[in-house]
Amino acid sequence: MRVLMVEDELRLAENVARSLEEAAGYAVDIANDGEEGLFLAESNPYDLILLDLMLPRLPGVDVLKRLRQQKIYAPVLVLTARDEKESIIEVLNAGADDYLTKPFDLGELLARAKALIRRGKGQSSPLLRVGDLQINTVNRTVERGGRSIQLTAMEYRVLEYLAHRPRAVVSKTELLEHLYDYNWEKFSNVIEVYISGLRRKLNEGSSAQLIHTLRGQGYILQD
Amino acid sequence: MTHSIRQRLMSTMLVSQAALAVGLVLTGVFYTHRQLLASLDSSLQGRAMSVAALVRYPEDNSSTLVFESDWVPLPTDPKHPDLYEIRASNGAVVARSPNWRRPPLRDHGHYGEFSFAGVPYRYLHLENVPVLDREESPANAPSALDVLYASPMIEIREQVWTAGAYIALASIILLGATVWMTIWALRRGLAPLQQLANQASLISAQQWNFHAPAEAQQLAELAPLTDAMQMMIDRLRQSFMQQREFLGNAAHELKTPVAVLKSTIQSLLQRPRTPDEYQARLAQTLEDVERLEKLLRWMLRLARAEQWAYGTLQRNLESIDVAATCQSAIDAMRSLATARHTMIDFEAESRVISRADPEDLELIWVNLLENAVRYSPEGSTVKVEVGRNGGNRAQVVVADQGIGIAKEELAHIFERFHRGDPSRNRETGGFGLGLAIAKALVEAYGGTITADSEVGRGTRMIVELPLST
Numbered sequence: 001m002r003v004l005m006v007e008d009e010l011r012l013a014e015n016v017a018r019s020l021e022e023a024a025g026y027a028v029d030i031a032n033d034g035e036e037g038l039f040l041a042e043s044n045p046y047d048l049i050l051l052d053l054m055l056p057r058l059p060g061v062d063v064l065k066r067l068r069q070q071k072i073y074a075p076v077l078v079l080t081a082r083d084e085k086e087s088i089i090e091v092l093n094a095g096a097d098d099y100l101t102k103p104f105d106l107g108e109l110l111a112r113a114k115a116l117i118r119r120g121k122g123q124s125s126p127l128l129r130v131g132d133l134q135i136n137t138v139n140r141t142v143e144r145g146g147r148s149i150q151l152t153a154m155e156y157r158v159l160e161y162l163a164h165r166p167r168a169v170v171s172k173t174e175l176l177e178h179l180y181d182y183n184w185e186k187f188s189n190v191i192e193v194y195i196s197g198l199r200r201k202l203n204e205g206s207s208a209q210l211i212h213t214l215r216g217q218g219y220i221l222q223d
Numbered sequence: 224m225t226h227s228i229r230q231r232l233m234s235t236m237l238v239s240q241a242a243l244a245v246g247l248v249l250t251g252v253f254y255t256h257r258q259l260l261a262s263l264d265s266s267l268q269g270r271a272m273s274v275a276a277l278v279r280y281p282e283d284n285s286s287t288l289v290f291e292s293d294w295v296p297l298p299t300d301p302k303h304p305d306l307y308e309i310r311a312s313n314g315a316v317v318a319r320s321p322n323w324r325r326p327p328l329r330d331h332g333h334y335g336e337f338s339f340a341g342v343p344y345r346y347l348h349l350e351n352v353p354v355l356d357r358e359e360s361p362a363n364a365p366s367a368l369d370v371l372y373a374s375p376m377i378e379i380r381e382q383v384w385t386a387g388a389y390i391a392l393a394s395i396i397l398l399g400a401t402v403w404m405t406i407w408a409l410r411r412g413l414a415p416l417q418q419l420a421n422q423a424s425l426i427s428a429q430q431w432n433f434h435a436p437a438e439a440q441q442l443a444e445l446a447p448l449t450d451a452m453q454m455m456i457d458r459l460r461q462s463f464m465q466q467r468e469f470l471g472n473a474a475h476e477l478k479t480p481v482a483v484l485k486s487t488i489q490s491l492l493q494r495p496r497t498p499d500e501y502q503a504r505l506a507q508t509l510e511d512v513e514r515l516e517k518l519l520r521w522m523l524r525l526a527r528a529e530q531w532a533y534g535t536l537q538r539n540l541e542s543i544d545v546a547a548t549c550q551s552a553i554d555a556m557r558s559l560a561t562a563r564h565t566m567i568d569f570e571a572e573s574r575v576i577s578r579a580d581p582e583d584l585e586l587i588w589v590n591l592l593e594n595a596v597r598y599s600p601e602g603s604t605v606k607v608e609v610g611r612n613g614g615n616r617a618q619v620v621v622a623d624q625g626i627g628i629a630k631e632e633l634a635h636i637f638e639r640f641h642r643g644d645p646s647r648n649r650e651t652g653g654f655g656l657g658l659a660i661a662k663a664l665v666e667a668y669g670g671t672i673t674a675d676s677e678v679g680r681g682t683r684m685i686v687e688l689p690l691s692t
Contacts, residue, residue, distance in 0.1 A: 082471060
């Protein structure tokens with residue numbers, strides 16, 4: 001999953017980004033002002049946008065409205081120091097999906113981020129099931145037929161993304177765009193390496209193939 | 224206890240109307256009494272003369288005068304007949320009414336009053352009335368008479384009383400009518416005031432709209448009040464909004480560093496770290512705490528300066544040299560200026576003395592200089608001038624050759640938490656409180672601070688303080 005954090009307080013942005021990377025395995029891009037945030041959100045497909053309201057150059061509410069006008073429907077979690085009702089109502093009505101007031105709890109932020117991401121992808125349970133495969137997105141564990149499977153961090157991220165969109169064709173480019181922040185060099189053959197690793201681990205003690213390759217189009221996770 | 228305008232007006236009106244009525248009754252009674260008395264007096268005169276005319280000389284040669292009592296005029300009041308006595312000049316009684324009793328005569332004047340058998344009488348005393356007889360007077364008969372004639376006044380009293388009662392009754396009816404009209408007029412007249420009060424009572428911190436009732440606005444007495452209320456409400460709303468904005472800004476400014484601290488500590492606790500990691504993050508945390516501490520210090524400083532501005536704290540101040548405080552501020556800014564290759568040029572008139580706390584003045588100059596140095600291009604010069612303006616004001620000008628401030632922004636630079644360029648504040652580490660503090664302090668000393676700027680050319684901050692003698 002790839003998250004955009006728009007926040008002018010650098011230290012806070014870094015802390016949240018680090019936390020999302022460490023505890024949830026998300027790729028995080030940071031924008032320090034409203035304009036940069038808008039530009040990044042317009043040019044990259046984010047699974048979640050964390051948006052501060054008091055931003056230099058372009059206020060958070062304006063960023064939000066412009067995004068929704070341009071039909072960018074990524075879930076937006078607003079982080080605000082203002083906790084007056086009017087302000088909260090305004091941001092929710094401008095198209096925000098949720099809000100948190102500063103100072104917030106990182107654990108709560110993580111839980112809300114996960115909830116918004118899975119809602120955005122049409123899932124309601126933190127337990128994702130595809131056939132006999134079960135992925136627990138809370139503590140990031142994977143089981144198949146009751147057997148626990150140990151995955152590397154990148155393998156888990158690939159699987160988690162696929163599992164959020166079961167039975168849909170997911171291209172290599174889409175995977176690259178959603179798994180790396182923009183500081184990474186993107187090599188599509190890296191994805192192939194992770195996919196083959198995943199296939200091997202998932203198929204241990206099971207014959208049914210879960211990850212299918214559609215030549216020239218991408219991958220599908222289904223039983 | 225409340226006083227009511229209506230009650231006051233009513234009681235004033237009642238008292239004056241009652242006084243008028245009483246005056247009217249008294250005047251009426253007095254006038255009627257006078258008129259009746261005058262006519263009584265003339266009738267007394269006539270009656271006295273007519274009884275005197277009934278005196279005849281005697282037919283014989285005796286010295287006794289004769290009174291023709293058959294021709295005595297009929298009394299006006301049969302129950303209380305007139306009294307009369309006629310004496311000859313020699314003292315002999317010529318005639319007397321049957322019920323005669325001599326009244327106590329006064330030494331001067333012809334008229335007098337007395338009471339006889341419980342009835343008030345008025346008398347006329349005529350002396351030296353000639354005997355009106357066509358006959359020759361006998362040689363030894365007296366030729367002059369002394370006439371005393373008295374009539375009862377009981378009728379006059381009754382008439383006066385009736386007249387008084389009539390006037391009093393009329394007054395009371397008129398008084399009642401006036402009271403009713405006044406109550407009606409007052410109710411109508413004070414209605415706009417009630418409407419105004421109703422409108423005013425609708426105003427609250429959430430609801431600042433005030434529409435003065437049209438009727439109240441058209442009244443000469445209420446128009447100044449509605450105008451004053453409108454202005455007062457506008458001022459209150461403005462200061463309330465400013466206060467609310469300040470609170471919102473203060474909350475934002477305080478919550479952000481706390482959010483940073485909290486997130487740093489929570490992310491540090493997320494998993495076990497190496498000692499190096501702990502150390503690095505704790506050092507960061509300390510920095511953040513120091514920034515928070517600085518912010519708190521500035522906010523308290525501002526609050527204190529504003530308290531002085533409202534005169535809450537009275538202080539004994541000494542006269543100090545303004546130029547000396549400028550010099551210390553320049554010394555304090557020297558390292559920043561050197562780092563940015565900025566020159567600070569200082570010119571001061573001698574003995575510009577003001578009554579102030581030197582630390583406060585220094586803080587004002589430091590805040591102004593810090594902005595001037597930060598927003599100046601490297602290698603430029605910041606000018607500080609200390610002088611007098613018009614003899615009774617000390618004037619300090621801090622001028623830079625920096626980027627300048629746009630006109631629409633110039634109006635806001637003294638607002639709390641206002642920042643010239645929001646994107647720069649994190650780097651420069653400012654909170655947007657420096658100029659607000661400077662303004663509050665300058666105003667606390669009865670001075671003024673103004674800014675004069677041209678984009679691209681630079682900014683002049685002008686501070687004026689009262690001189691001390």
